[in-house]
Amino acid sequence: MNEEISKGDRKRNGRFSSENEDGFVNPYHTHPPDFKRLGERFETFKPFVRYHPNGQSYIDFKNPAALRELTRCLLRQDFDLKVMLPEDRLCPTVRPIHYVCLLSQIFAHLRKHDLVPKEHRLKVLDVGTGATPIYALLMARLHPDSTVWATDINSESLQYAQETIDLNPDLAQRISLCKVDPAGEILLPVSQTAQRSPPIFTFTLCNPPFYTSREEMAAASDIKIESGHAAPTAAENELITPGGEVMFVCKMIEESLSSRQGALWYTSLLGKASSIAPVHAKLLENKINNYFISSIRQSRTARWIVGWSFTDHRLPDSLTRTSSPATVKYLPLPNSFQLHPSTNSLSLLKQHLTEVLTDIGLLQGQVSGTEDWHKHPDLDQYTLLLRPTAQSWSRSARRKAGRTSAGTDSSAGTEPLFTGRLEICLHVQDRSTEKRREASPTRGSRSEQLAQTHMSFHWDQGRSRLNVETFWAYVVRKMQERLVGTSTRASPLDDRNIGRI
Numbered sequence: 001m002n003e004e005i006s007k008g009d010r011k012r013n014g015r016f017s018s019e020n021e022d023g024f025v026n027p028y029h030t031h032p033p034d035f036k037r038l039g040e041r042f043e044t045f046k047p048f049v050r051y052h053p054n055g056q057s058y059i060d061f062k063n064p065a066a067l068r069e070l071t072r073c074l075l076r077q078d079f080d081l082k083v084m085l086p087e088d089r090l091c092p093t094v095r096p097i098h099y100v101c102l103l104s105q106i107f108a109h110l111r112k113h114d115l116v117p118k119e120h121r122l123k124v125l126d127v128g129t130g131a132t133p134i135y136a137l138l139m140a141r142l143h144p145d146s147t148v149w150a151t152d153i154n155s156e157s158l159q160y161a162q163e164t165i166d167l168n169p170d171l172a173q174r175i176s177l178c179k180v181d182p183a184g185e186i187l188l189p190v191s192q193t194a195q196r197s198p199p200i201f202t203f204t205l206c207n208p209p210f211y212t213s214r215e216e217m218a219a220a221s222d223i224k225i226e227s228g229h230a231a232p233t234a235a236e237n238e239l240i241t242p243g244g245e246v247m248f249v250c251k252m253i254e255e256s257l258s259s260r261q262g263a264l265w266y267t268s269l270l271g272k273a274s275s276i277a278p279v280h281a282k283l284l285e286n287k288i289n290n291y292f293i294s295s296i297r298q299s300r301t302a303r304w305i306v307g308w309s310f311t312d313h314r315l316p317d318s319l320t321r322t323s324s325p326a327t328v329k330y331l332p333l334p335n336s337f338q339l340h341p342s343t344n345s346l347s348l349l350k351q352h353l354t355e356v357l358t359d360i361g362l363l364q365g366q367v368s369g370t371e372d373w374h375k376h377p378d379l380d381q382y383t384l385l386l387r388p389t390a391q392s393w394s395r396s397a398r399r400k401a402g403r404t405s406a407g408t409d410s411s412a413g414t415e416p417l418f419t420g421r422l423e424i425c426l427h428v429q430d431r432s433t434e435k436r437r438e439a440s441p442t443r444g445s446r447s448e449q450l451a452q453t454h455m456s457f458h459w460d461q462g463r464s465r466l467n468v469e470t471f472w473a474y475v476v477r478k479m480q481e482r483l484v485g486t487s488t489r490a491s492p493l494d495d496r497n498i499g500r501i
Contacts, residue, residue, distance in 0.1 A: 022105055022108050022109070022112075023101065023104040023105030023106070023107065023108035023109070024100070024101045024104040024105070024142050025101060026097055026098055026101045027078060027097070028094055028097065033070070033074055033094070034057070035049050035057040035058060035059055035070075036049060036051075036057040038070075038073050038074070038077065039057070041073070041077065042069075042073045042076075042077075044069055044072075044073070045069045045070065045073045048060070048063065048065070048066040048069055048070070064087070067093065068085040068087075070093075071083070071085060071092055071093055071094065072085060074094050075094075075134075075137075079137075079138065079141050079142075080141070081137050081138075081141060081168060082164070082167040082168055083132050083134070083137070083164050083167070084131075084132065084160060084163055084164045084167070085132055086131050086132075086160055092130075092132050092134040095296070095301070095303065096134050096135050096138060096207075097138060098296040098303075099135070099205065099207075099267075099269060099296070099305055100135060100138045100139060100142065102294060102296075102305060102319065103124075103139075103203050103205065103265075103267065104142060104143070105319055106203075106265065106307075106315060106319060107122055107143075107202060107203075109315060109316060109319070110264070110313060113419075113421075113460050113461075115311075115313050115460065115461060116198075116202075116264070117198060120198065120202070121145050121146065121147070122139070122143045122145065122146035122147075122202050122203075123146065123147050123148070123149075123200055123201050123202050124136075124139050124146065124147075124148045124149070124201065124202060124203050124204070124205060125148075125149050125150075125151070125187070125189055125190060125201050125203070125204040125205070125263065126139070126148055126149065126150040126151070126205055126206070127151055127186055127187070127204060127205065127206035127208075127252075127268075128151065128152055128153075128206055128207065128208065128209075129150035129151060129152050129157075129158075129161055129177070130152060130157055130161065130207075131156075131157040131160035131161055131164075132160070132161065132164055133150050133161045133164060133165065133175065133177075135148075135150075135205055135207070136148040136150040136161075136165075136175050137164070137165070137168065137171060137175070140171040140174050140175055141171060146174065147174045147175075147176070148174065148175045148176070149176050149178060149189050150175060150176070150177050150178070151177075151178045151179070151180045151188070151189065152177070152178075152179065152180070153179070153180055153181070153182040155179060158177050158179055161177055162177055165177070185255055186206075186248070186251055186252050186255060187204060187252060187255045187256065187259060187262075187263075187266075189201075190204060190255075190256075190259045190262040190263050191255065191258060191259045191262065193262060194258070194259035194260070194261070194262030196262075199261050199262055199263060199264055200262065200263075201262060201263035201264070202263065202264050202265070203263060203264065203265050203266075203267055204252075204263050204265075204266045204267060204268075205267050205268070205269075206248075206249075206252070206267070206268040206269065207268075207269045208245040208248040208249060208268060208269065208271075209244070209245060209248065244272075244275075245270060245271060245272065245275050246275045246278045246279060248268075249268045249270070249275070249279050249282075249306065250278070250279065250282045252266060252268060253266075253279075253282050253283060253286060253288070253308070254286075256308070256310070257286060260310040261310050261311060264309060264311055264313065265307050265308070265309045265311075265313075266307065266308050266309070267305060267306065267307035267308075268305070268306055268307075269303055269304070269305055270303065270304040270305070270306055271303060273302070273304070273326040275304075276293060276304060276306075276326055276327060276330055277330065279306055280293065280306075280330040283306075283308055288308050288310075289332070289333075289465075290308065290309045290310070290311070290312075290313070290314070290332075291306070291307060291308040291309070291332055292305075292306070292307045292308075292315060292319070292320030292321070292332060293305070293306050293307075293320075293327045293330050293331060293332075294306075294307075294319070294320060294322045294327075295322050295323070295324035295326065295327050297324075302324070302326070304324075304326065304327060307320075312461050312462055312463045313460075313461060314335045314459045314460055314461060314462065315335065316335065316336060316458060317334050317335055317336045318336075320332065320335075321334060333465065335458065335459045336456060336457070336458050336459070337456060337457045337459075337472045338454070338455075338456050339454075339455045339456070339476055339479070340452060340453070340454055340455075341453050341454075341455055341479060341483055342480075342483050343453055343483050344426075344451050344452060344453060345453070346380055346382075346424065346425070346426045346453055349424050349453050349455065349479075350373065350382055350424060352479060352482045352483065353422070353424065353455070353475075353479065354373075355482075356475060356478045356479060356482070357384075357386075357475075359478075360392040360393045360397075360398065360474075361390075361392045362386060362388055362392065372384075379425065380425055380426035380428075381423060381424070381425035381426075382423070382424050382425070383421055383422070383423050384421065384422040384423075385419070385420075385421055386418075386419070386420050386421070386422060387416035387418075387419050388416060388417050388418070388467075388471070389414060389415065389416055389417065390417070391417065391467060391470070391471075393470065393471050393474040393475075394470065416461075416462070417462060417464065417467045418459060418460075418461060418462025418464065418467055418468050418471075419459075419460045419461040419462060420457055420458055420459045420460055420461075420462075420468065421457070421458045421460065422455070422456075422457050422475075423455070423456045423457075423458065424453065424454070424455050424456075425453070425454050426451055426452075426453055426454075427451065427452050427453075427454055428450070428451045455479070457471075457472050457475075
């Protein structure tokens with residue numbers, strides 16, 4: 001079958017076009033590659049496809065040629081990318097899409113909540129791009145207004161990388177390659193532009209060499225082959241560096257202390273679970289508390305992404321607190337706070353919450369840039385954007401306000417202490433009486449609709465966690481006082497009173 005991919009085909013595949021307001025979603029998370037279909041589409045891949053007795057297709061992941069052809073065909077089919085994959089260089093899998101999609105979702109969050117100027121264009125530094133600049137190509141493909149700088153220490157790898165970029169002329173003008181000194185700065189392009197305002201780079205990304213020596217690499221390769229994992233195929237400089245990935249990433253952390261806001265977020269992949277603890281310790285040693293450690297898994301291979309920032313941007317827990325056994329001890333403190341109020345009435349919850357906030361001047365007061373409640377067009381959900389300019393919920397502030405006029409604070413500044421979103425919603429669930437359905441299958445099940453309100457606060461911007469935590473503690477205490485005596489159980493609702501969520 002002809003492997004030319006039309007725009008219509010790409011749309012039907014739903015791959016690189018699968019963007020929503022929260023960024024790009026990893027297409028392989030719910031729809032792993034279909035080897036049979038891929039073999040039917042690409043004649044070059046067909047010889048590598050095998051079948052189990054039950055008809056399920058598979059390939060031999062220990063075969064480097066099969067891996068190269070799988071990568072080439074998936075990139076062509078799902079992302080309209082043409083790549084060269086030299087046999088003596090690292091063969092990227094589709095795993096980079098996990099990393100790229102996470103950064104895409106972070107960027108979407110920054111834009112959605114006005115944490116970057118509207119005119120800010122995505123600019124990425126790809127550290128150690130390699131012979132196949134997969135991260136640079138994916139970033140440029142997914143974000144048509146982006147630019148990418150890609151560095152490497154190896155001239156031959158950069159030559160291969162340029163040949164691959166030239167195969168994709170629609171992207172070539174937005175990807176720049178740069179050779180760097182192996183003994184020099186890892187983040188050289190960032191440090192060279194760090195004094196500019198606003199920052200030039202949105203993200204740095206990196207897939208660092210894993211190993212400290214040939215012996216460690218050889219041992220790891222033997223283990224992979226014995227366990228059925230894909231054996232690495234790569235040049236030595238792509239897999240080995242003095243001190244391994246720990247020293248490499250820790251050096252990036254040290255360099256970022258000088259360039260600081262030269263990039264909004266510094267990030268790197270980690271290939272070994274044992275690297276998480278020393279990298280985490282390095283962040284804390286340098287008093288970097290705005291960080292994340294996210295885990296990704298493809299088949300039997302686990303990887304981790306670490307990111308840190310010197311900005312006051314606070315990312316949602318859904319992106320930055322994805323727990324795994326290797327990361328649970330090292331996760332940052334949450335930026336989202338939850339409460340299940342003891343009421344099933346969304347209107348009552350909204351009324352009490354409005355009164356609590358009005359009492360401390362955060363609604364129609366002098367200490368806030370707060371807007372009015374925003375109703376979601378389709379859901380039973382309200383959102384309130386808060387920008388308090390004084391700690392009006394503290395005991396001293398409330399005493400002072402009581403001596404003047406209620407809900408005001410003459411000491412309020414002009415800059416918000418933090419920015420965050422209060423959300424309240426009504427969750428409705430259908431609970432079927434399964435036992436009755438099993439006893440009388442012809443009668444069906446009786447649907448019982450139950451509702452429960454939910455309240456949450458999402459910290460988007462600010463440096464003082466203490467301000468956020470004391471504010472949330474105050475709101476929770478006051479809401480609990482007001483809701484004493486209301487039902488704590490989700491109760492069945494009449495169909496006329498149920499909202500969709």
